[in-house]
Structure formats: structure tokens, C-alpha cells
Amino acid sequence: MSKLEITHSNSHLLGGGNESAEFKLFYQQGTESGLIQFSLICRNVPVGSTIGFSSDKPGPNPPIYLPPTTVSSSPSFVTGMVSEVPANYEAEITYYVIFSQTPPPDASIQLQAAYIATS
Amino acid sequence: MEKGSHQTAGLRWKTTFNYSQGDTERDMSFTLKCINIPLGSSVALSTDNPVGPMPPLVLKPVEVSTYPTFIVGVLVKVPAGYTCKISFELYSIVAPEAGSSVTCQAGYSTGIDSNIGPSRTIITASVTTEN
Numbered sequence: 001m002s003k004l005e006i007t008h009s010n011s012h013l014l015g016g017g018n019e020s021a022e023f024k025l026f027y028q029q030g031t032e033s034g035l036i037q038f039s040l041i042c043r044n045v046p047v048g049s050t051i052g053f054s055s056d057k058p059g060p061n062p063p064i065y066l067p068p069t070t071v072s073s074s075p076s077f078v079t080g081m082v083s084e085v086p087a088n089y090e091a092e093i094t095y096y097v098i099f100s101q102t103p104p105p106d107a108s109i110q111l112q113a114a115y116i117a118t119s
Numbered sequence: 120m121e122k123g124s125h126q127t128a129g130l131r132w133k134t135t136f137n138y139s140q141g142d143t144e145r146d147m148s149f150t151l152k153c154i155n156i157p158l159g160s161s162v163a164l165s166t167d168n169p170v171g172p173m174p175p176l177v178l179k180p181v182e183v184s185t186y187p188t189f190i191v192g193v194l195v196k197v198p199a200g201y202t203c204k205i206s207f208e209l210y211s212i213v214a215p216e217a218g219s220s221v222t223c224q225a226g227y228s229t230g231i232d233s234n235i236g237p238s239r240t241i242i243t244a245s246v247t248t249e250n
Contacts, residue, residue: 004226004240039190062187069184075174076194078150081185114240 004037004114014045014097015105022096025111027055027064029089034115038064039080040095041110047074048100053111057091060084064093071100080112128161128210132221134248138166140201141243145227148240149176150192151207155219156183160211162191162221168203172196176203180210209248220249 010025029036040051049071055064060083071077095111140147151162161180169175172195183189207223209215225244 002242002245004242006228006238006240037190041194043194062185065185067184070182072181073178073193078148078190078192078194079181080190082152082154082188082190117239 003117005117006112006114007036008113009110011108011110013105014103014107014109017102018099020096020098021109022094023109023111025093025095027089027091027093027113029085029087031087033087034085035082036060036085037080037082037114037116038066038093039078039112039114040066041112042071042077042097042108044075044104044107045071045077045097045109046099046101046103046107047071049103050098050100051079051096051109053093053095055091055093057089059086059089059091064091128159128212130208131211131215132209132248133206134221134223134246135204135206136223136244136246138203138205138225138244140197140199142199144199145197146194147197147225147227148192148194149178149205150190150224150226151178152222152224153183153189153220154222155187155216156189156209156221157211157213157215158183158186160209160215162207162209164192164205164207164223166203166205168201171198171201176205180208207248215250217250220247222247
């Protein structure tokens with residue numbers, strides 16, 4: 001059975017009537033390089049909204065970057081990418097949502113980083 | 120690539136497998152992980168049994184927007200005893216290169232950590248179609 005060991009996770013509520021929201025996660029790879037899955041998890045984010053993320057430092061291959069991606073499913077939508085991250089890599093990952101309409105009070109967005117483990 | 124291109128892109132792959140939730144209701148994630156799938160392709164997921172999961176376990180075609188990897192999926196509460204056939208599809212205009220793949224994974228989060236929340240996702244089903 002394989003697992004995704006979650007190393008970083010930040011979740012934010014999105015209600016409040018703003019047109020967009022942006023958050024930052026400080027990422028630290030640690031002393032071992034690894035294949036890391038970066039996922040954005042949306043709950044109750046309106047369909048048609050745009051989400052994405054990017055890192056402020058090079059090193060991972062491919063770069064930690066999710067181009068503007070349209071939320072096409074509600075009440076939940078998950079999207080992301082996989083990158084080989086070198087040991088001791090540190091960076092600030094910025095993730096954002098641009099709403100297609102006012103989100104409900106319980107709308108949230110979560111950025112998660114996990115490495116793939118087998119046992 | 121224009122949005123909605125899946126409507127003109129041809130169906131390249133369709134994979135169907137038996138899914139069984141087992142005896143525990145769980146909040147599950149169902150994701151499609153694309154490796155080396157051309158930008159502008161689309162992937163989708165559906166089942167033959169809509170009764171049970173909330174919201175319904177379906178993902179309409181989503182355009183692949185990053186390369187070489189792209190992940191997309193949904194979160195669904197699945198009742199105990201639920202069984203179905205899950206189908207996932209790849210639509211593309213150009214043929215996927217050698218070494219390309221789409222993997223459908225089902226998993227649930229466990230191991231609450233006070234700092235980062237659920238600390239791992241247990242993969243309960245993983246089916247890959249590759250070229």
C-alpha cells in the first residue's frame with residue numbers, strides 16, 4: 001500500500017466578499033531530496049474561479065508552479081503537480097484564488113505538499 | 120488551446136476498474152495524476168453507480184494545464200459497502216508520447232497532526248494506464 005506523507009499543509013477560509021485571496025507557505029524540503037506532490041484543495045469555491053501557485057526560488061524540476069487553473073467542480077476540486085525537490089531547498093510558495101462570484105462563508109483553500117512513500 | 124477542446128479532441132484512453140469502499144464510510148479523494156500528457160488534453164472520471172457518494176463521484180473533463188505532471192480530482196464522502204465501476208478517460212488531439220500515463224488514485228487522510236492537520240493519505244486504489 002502506498003501513502004502520501006504530508007509534510008506541509010495550510011488551509012484558509014475564504015469568506016468575506018473579497019474578489020481574490022493570496023496566501024504564502026514557507027516550504028522546507030529537509031535534508032533529503034524527493035518527489036513531492038503539491039496539491040491545491042478547494043472546498044465550496046465557486047466553479048469558474050481561478051487558482052494557482054508558484055515558488056519564489058528555482059531548484060526543483062520542474063519548477064513548483066501551477067499556472068492559472070479553472071475550478072471546474074464544486075463543492076470540491078483538487079489540482080496540482082509533482083516536482084523533484086533537491087535537499088535543503090527552501091522557498092516561499094504563493095497560492096491564490098480569483099473568485100468567479102462571491103464565495104460562501106465556508107469556502108476554503110488548502111495547499112498541501114506530500115511525498116510518495118511505500119510500505 | 121481553447122477551453123472546451125475536449126469536445127473536439129478524440130478519446131484516446133478509457134480505463135474501467137472495480138471499486139469497493141469496504142466496510143468503513145470515509146471522506147475520500149479521487150485524483151487523476153497525469154505524467155507526460157500533452158498540454159490541452161483533457162481527463163475525466165465517472166462511475167456506473169451514482170447512488171451513495173456525496174457529492175456524486177464524477178469529474179467532468181478538465182484540461183491538462185501543466186506539463187510534465189498534472190493532478191486533478193474531487194473529494195467525496197463514500198458510504199460503507201459502496202461498490203461501482205470507475206472509468207477514467209483521456210481526450211487528446213496529439214498522441215501521448217512513450218512513457219506517458221494517467222493514474223487514478225483513491226485515498227483517505229489520516230493521522231491528525233496538530234500543526235499540519237492530516238499527516239498522510241492512505242492510497243486504497245491505484246490504477247494506471249500508460250503508453
